[in-house]
Structures are given as C-alpha cells and as structure tokens.
Amino acid sequence: MDSTDVIVVGGGLIGCLAARELRADGLSVRIVDRSLVGREASYHAAGMLAPQSEAEEDSPMFRIALQSARLFPGLAEDLYNEVGIDVRFRSEGTFHVAFEDAELENFQELVARQHAVGLTAEIIGPELARREEPALSEEIIGVLSFPEDHQIDNRRLMEAVVASCKKRKVDVVEQAPARELIRDQAGRVCGVSTTAGEFAAGTVVMAAGCWSSLVKGFDVPVEPVKGQILLLELMVPPFRRVLRSADAYLVARLDGRVLIGATMERVGYDKTVSAQAVGALLESARQMVPSLTAAFGGEAWAGLRPATPDGMPAIGWLDEGLMSATGHFRNGILLAPITAQMVADQLSGRPPHPDLPAFDPRRFRGSSQVD
Numbered sequence: 001m002d003s004t005d006v007i008v009v010g011g012g013l014i015g016c017l018a019a020r021e022l023r024a025d026g027l028s029v030r031i032v033d034r035s036l037v038g039r040e041a042s043y044h045a046a047g048m049l050a051p052q053s054e055a056e057e058d059s060p061m062f063r064i065a066l067q068s069a070r071l072f073p074g075l076a077e078d079l080y081n082e083v084g085i086d087v088r089f090r091s092e093g094t095f096h097v098a099f100e101d102a103e104l105e106n107f108q109e110l111v112a113r114q115h116a117v118g119l120t121a122e123i124i125g126p127e128l129a130r131r132e133e134p135a136l137s138e139e140i141i142g143v144l145s146f147p148e149d150h151q152i153d154n155r156r157l158m159e160a161v162v163a164s165c166k167k168r169k170v171d172v173v174e175q176a177p178a179r180e181l182i183r184d185q186a187g188r189v190c191g192v193s194t195t196a197g198e199f200a201a202g203t204v205v206m207a208a209g210c211w212s213s214l215v216k217g218f219d220v221p222v223e224p225v226k227g228q229i230l231l232l233e234l235m236v237p238p239f240r241r242v243l244r245s246a247d248a249y250l251v252a253r254l255d256g257r258v259l260i261g262a263t264m265e266r267v268g269y270d271k272t273v274s275a276q277a278v279g280a281l282l283e284s285a286r287q288m289v290p291s292l293t294a295a296f297g298g299e300a301w302a303g304l305r306p307a308t309p310d311g312m313p314a315i316g317w318l319d320e321g322l323m324s325a326t327g328h329f330r331n332g333i334l335l336a337p338i339t340a341q342m343v344a345d346q347l348s349g350r351p352p353h354p355d356l357p358a359f360d361p362r363r364f365r366g367s368s369q370v371d
C-alpha cells in the first residue's frame with residue numbers, strides 16, 4: 001500500500017488548509033476526495049467571515065471564530081505571494097438590518113454583549129445606514145453595524161489553497177470516495193480504503209464535512225443541513241458590505257454578482273434546488289435591497305453543511321491514528337484557518353489550542369441524537 005505521513009480525507013477548504021500546514025511542518029500528505037477538491041460545501045458557500053453577526057454568546061466557539069477571522073488577512077497575503085491569486089479579502093464590514101421595533105430591541109442586547117467582550121458593534125439609524133449603503137430599502141428602521149465582520153471570495157480562496165497545496169507537493173487523489181478506515185492488528189487507524197484503492201498513512205485526518213459520517217469506522221455523527229443559495233447578476237455591485245436580515249444574507253462580489261442565502265434544511269444528502277426556496281430568498285433579498293428587481297441572469301445551487309448534534313465542530317484525536325476536523329456547520333470557511341492550525345499543532349507536537357477540549361470529537365460517544 002502506498003503510504004504517506006498523513007492522509008486527509010476531504011479536499012474542502014479545511015482539508016486543503018490542514019494539508020498545506022502539515023506540508024509546512026515537513027510531513028508527507030495525501031488528500032483523497034470523493035469528487036473534485038473544493039467542489040462541495042467550500043464552493044457552495046458565500047464567503048462571509050462573520051464571527052460577531054453569527055455569534056450568540058461568548059463561548060469557545062465564539063473565541064476560535066474571532067481568532068480564525070483574524071487569520072484571513074495574513075492568509076490572503078501569503079497565498080497571493082505564493083501562488084499569485086487574489087482571494088478578495090474585503091474588510092468593509094456587515095450591516096444587520098431591522099424592519100421592526102422588536103429587532104432593534106434585540107440589537108441593543110447584542111451590542112451590550114459584544115461590548116462586554118471588547119468588540120466593536122453599533123446601532124445606526126436608517127438615514128446614516130442608507131448614506132453608507134444607498135441600495136438599502138426605505139423600510140429599514142435601523143441597522144446593527146459590525147465593522148469587523150468581513151468577507152472573502154471562497155471560490156478564489158479554494159483555488160489559491162489548492163494551487164498552494166500542489167506547489168507544496170501535497171498528493172491529491174480525486175474521484176475517490178473513502179469507504180472505510182483501515183486499522184492495524186492493534187486497532188490503530190493506519191489508512192483508508194477508497195473506491196480508487198487503499199492508502200496507508202501514519203495518521204488519517206477526517207475533513208470530509210457531512211460525508212465523514214459515510215466512512216465506515218468514523219463514529220462522529222455529522223448530518224447534512226442543506227443551504228440553497230440564489231445568485232443574481234447586476235452591471236455593478238449594488239452594495240459593499242455584507243447585508244443580513246432575520247431571513248437572509250446578501251453578499252455582493254466585485255463583478256456585480258450578488259449571492260442570496262441561505263435555507264436551512266435537514267433533508268439528507270439531497271442537493272436539489274426548489275422554486276419555492278429560491279422565490280423566498282428573492283423576496284427576502286428584495287425586502288432589503290429593492291433594486292435587485294432589476295437583476296438579470298441568475299443561478300441557484302445547494303450546499304450541504306456538516307452539523308454535529310451540538311452544532312459545534314469535532315476537532316482533535318478520535319482514536320489512535322485518527323484525527324477529526326469536521327462538523328463546522330455554518331462556519332466552515334470562517335473556521336478553516338484555525339482548524340488547520342489546530343490539526344497541525346497536534347500532529348506536529350506543538351502545545352494544543354487552549355479551547356481544543358470544547359471540540360473533543362469523542363463527546364458524542366454513547367449518544368446518537370441529532371437536534
């Protein structure tokens with residue numbers, strides 16, 4: 001059996017970034033992917049880097065999300081220097097809009113919570129908000145501004161990370177769905193069996209998102225949660241910041257494409273797009289930005305987020321020879337850099353991240369419930 005120090009199962013952003021870090025540590029690495037690298041959840045995401053606007057409370061998850069968000073400017077620069085791809089990290093911030101008094105009241109609570117942990121967030125009135133983002137609807141009554149919640153072009157990011165992996169001589173095996181973990185006589189994981197053959201390794205890192213659960217021998221429960229996204233095209237981008245409401249989020253790319261996301265559906269591995277969901281996304285988007293009525297073109301797709309029973313990622317040793325790096329749910333892009341560092345730190349013998357125990361993948365053993 002062909003052998004490397006590490007096999008990463010799953011060539012999404014987390015798997016590829018982990019592989020890239022591990023190569024920097026001098027380990028030989030092979031990625032095995034069920035289809036083409038970077039063509040599942042990492043491709044179907046919108047690229048929001050939103051630890052503050054997605055967070056509910058101070059927690060290990062919140063802390064690693066903030067730390068990971070702060071890694072992006074350096075990562076973008078490193079990738080540009082290494083492979084010449086601009087991943088379009090944009091630091092214009094996020095507006096969460098309110099249409100009702102109850103939402104504004106909730107914003108005040110959110111602002112207080114963010115200030116309590118030293119973060120920037122402020123409520124601004126509708127006139128000022130529209131001066132900043134003229135495309136916003138006249139119906140908004142206020143905005144919660146997160147000037148440090150940013151965005152990145154996740155497809156360009158993925159392209160750059162794959163190019164970096166290839167440059168660093170990570171071996172990439174595509175169209176090779178992993179079927180089963182291989183164990184030695186002592187029960188230690190020592191490889192993976194795929195439809196393209198068996199591969200041996202000192203350590204297997206499972207980073208296959210919601211497909212991780214389909215690999216025999218991997219016992220972290222990860223359920224797919226479908227997110228449908230609608231993409232519209234305009235001649236010029238109608239706004240700069242990420243815009244969100246209670247019902248949808250909008251991300252405008254520099255070339256005038258606007259992504260509108262996303263549904264949350266627990267329907268298994270189904271990636272079909274429905275007219276009903278697309279219609280609802282369009283309606284929510286037009287409520288925030290009425291000029292989207294003038295958009296043309298369009299495309300819709302669905303991605304599958306990997307959800308664990310408690311909604312938090314499963315990162316760390318699961319068994320001897322087996323590390324988990326999956327279950328990132330709504331935050332796969334955001335948490336990819338810190339997850340890659342956590343994986344590499346453990347495999348290369350550096351001190352573990354202090355919040356790592358909160359993500360222990362063994363916490364689900366004895367429980368099969370998915371909320």
Ligand code: GLY
Nearest residue numbers: 227261262330331
């Ligand atoms: N992070 C946004 C989403 O999962 O839809």
